[in-house]
Structures are given as structure tokens and as C-alpha cells.
Amino acid sequence: MTKRRKEFEVYEKANDDEAATSRFExxxxxxxxxxxxxxxKADQLALIDSLLEGADEITIGVVRTFLNHPKPTATAIAKELGVHHSKVIRTLNRLAGKFSTKQHGDFRDYLVAL
Known part of the structure; x- marks a missing residue:
């Protein structure tokens, strides 16, 4: 059976790399x-918007600073906003508490590809 199969199957090998890749452009x-x-990114921003519904100005400021800061740490955000770093941590924890896996799914899906 294998001898007969070899008689009819023809395999072509491209000698030139350019010829082989030109077919897959x-x-x-x-x-x-x-x-x-x-x-x-659009999904992440939509999630953030939904978490910020009914939020106060400090929470919105913390989130905006977090998104725009090159190295967003609680201390860096607190210095930029003029508040204590524990307030920034509490604000972010409060936002994390609003996240519902039933409504938004797994949070790791929003962290991919950034």
C-alpha cells in the first residue's frame, strides 16, 4: 500500500525562500x-467607566492620575494629588470591590495585551 501511495503523491519543494514566502503575502x-x-484598551476603558459610575471627584482623580502616570504607585499618585497614600490605596480597593465577575467576567481578561 505504501509503495502505491508513493507512486501517486508528488511533493514539491521550493528551492528559493522568496518563492516560498511569496505565496503567503x-x-x-x-x-x-x-x-x-x-x-x-476600549474594553478596559469601558470597564473603568462602569466602575466610576456615581464616584466622587477624588476617586475620578485617582483613576485619571493612575491611567496617565508612567509609574503608577500609590505614593506617586498621592504626591501628584496632594493626598495621603493610604487614601489612594483605599480608593483603589473600593473600586476593586465594585468589580463583579458575573457582570464583567474574569478581571485577567482586561489585563492582557497592554
């Missing part, structure tokens, strides 16, 4: 990585 300028990152 992507026709359009679609970039999957950029699309996924943009979608994740």
Missing part, C-alpha cells in the same frame, strides 16, 4: 495585533 494592511490591542 497578506493582501491588505490589516494588523491583527493593533486591532486586538485597540479592542482590549
Amino acid at each position: 497578506i493582501a491588505d494592511e490589516f494588523n491583527l495585533e493593533e486591532t486586538v490591542i485597540a479592542k482590549k
Whole structure:
């Protein structure tokens, strides 16, 4: 059976690397990585907006500072806002308490691809 199969199967090997890759060119300028990152970022911002519903100005300030800070630590955010670092920690913990896995799913899904 294997002898007969070998008689009919023809395998072609491309000698030139360029010839082998030319068949797999992507026709359009679609970039999957950029699309996924943009979608994740939009999902994250939507989640943050939903968690900030009915929040006070300090909480909104903490979140905005956290998002815009290059190294967002509680101390750095507190210095920038002029509040004690424990207030920043309590604010972030209060926001984390509002997160519902039933409504939003697993929080790790929002942390991917950033």
C-alpha cells in the first residue's frame, strides 16, 4: 500500500525562500495585533467607566492620575494629588470591590495585551 501511495503523491519543494514566502503575502494592511490591542484598551476603558459610575471627584482623580502616570504607585499618585497614600490605596480597593465577575467576567481578561 505504501509503495502505491508513493507512486501517486508528488511533493514539491521550493528551492528559493522568496518563492516560498511569496505565496503567503497578506493582501491588505490589516494588523491583527493593533486591532486586538485597540479592542482590549476600549474594553478596559469601558470597564473603568462602569466602575466610576456615581464616584466622587477624588476617586475620578485617582483613576485619571493612575491611567496617565508612567509609574503608577500609590505614593506617586498621592504626591501628584496632594493626598495621603493610604487614601489612594483605599480608593483603589473600593473600586476593586465594585468589580463583579458575573457582570464583567474574569478581571485577567482586561489585563492582557497592554
